[in-house]
Amino acid sequence: MTTKTQTNGIDVSALRDTIEQVTANPAAGQTHWAVRSEWKGGTRTDHTIDGAAIGGERIARGFQVKIDEPLELCGTNEYANPQEYLMSAINACMMVGYSAVAALMDIELTRLEVELEGDIDLRGFLAIDPSVSNGYDSLRQTVRIAGNGTPEQMRELHEAVQATSPNYFNITQAIPMNSELVVE
Numbered sequence: 001m002t003t004k005t006q007t008n009g010i011d012v013s014a015l016r017d018t019i020e021q022v023t024a025n026p027a028a029g030q031t032h033w034a035v036r037s038e039w040k041g042g043t044r045t046d047h048t049i050d051g052a053a054i055g056g057e058r059i060a061r062g063f064q065v066k067i068d069e070p071l072e073l074c075g076t077n078e079y080a081n082p083q084e085y086l087m088s089a090i091n092a093c094m095m096v097g098y099s100a101v102a103a104l105m106d107i108e109l110t111r112l113e114v115e116l117e118g119d120i121d122l123r124g125f126l127a128i129d130p131s132v133s134n135g136y137d138s139l140r141q142t143v144r145i146a147g148n149g150t151p152e153q154m155r156e157l158h159e160a161v162q163a164t165s166p167n168y169f170n171i172t173q174a175i176p177m178n179s180e181l182v183v184e
Contacts, residue, residue: 006103007102007103007106007107007108008099008100008102008103008107008108008109009099010099010100010103012103012104015100015103015104016104025055027055027056028054028055029055030053030054030055030056031052031053031054031055032052032053033052034049034051034052035047035048035049035065036048036050042068042074042075042076043068043069043073043074043075043076043081044066044067044068044075044076044078044079045066045067045068046064046065046066046067047064047065047066047067048063048064049061049062049063049064049065050062065085066078066079067079067080067081067082067085068080068081069081083118083120086171087116087117087118087139089167090116090167090168090171091114091115091116092167093165093166093167093168094114094143094161094162094165094167094168095112095114097160097161097164097165097168098112098143098145098157098161099112101157101160101161101164102147102149102157105149105153105156105157107147107148107149107153107154107157108147108148109145109146109147110146110147110148111144111145111146111147112143112144112145112146113143113144113145114141114142114143114144115141115142115144116139116140116141117139117140117141118136118137118138118139118140119136119137120133120134120135120136121133139171143158145157145158
């Protein structure tokens, strides 16, 4: 008899092992992430990811993300803009949670789609009206999910992801950012 090792593309045994390791040794669950960003002129920026740390161990990573703005916001429209990357990052983080938590719940997903949208009034960003927020006042999210779970299990899954997703937390909670200016 073959033992099923993956659900939703997640190695459930490996995930359970990781949970056990971090439970036994909290230092194994400490992670560090970093991005170095460089202005390329106009509204264009390049962002380099060259590594992370998990449990004190460096993990080599080699990625570059390119960001721009639409023509209407003085960009070249070559790449997605910061807001689109922010929303993508929130959705992607939550989708990791949905697939992993569903796998732990033995729910096989057949569909998972997350839509996120929001409105920014440029009068705030452009400092035209100080009473106008320069960011989102709220975001609207729709999660479409299907699989072999009951409606109640899907609600439990949704609540678990909202309770544990780092990027959901980061966007829904005020987190301090210490910004240091270095003039060269």
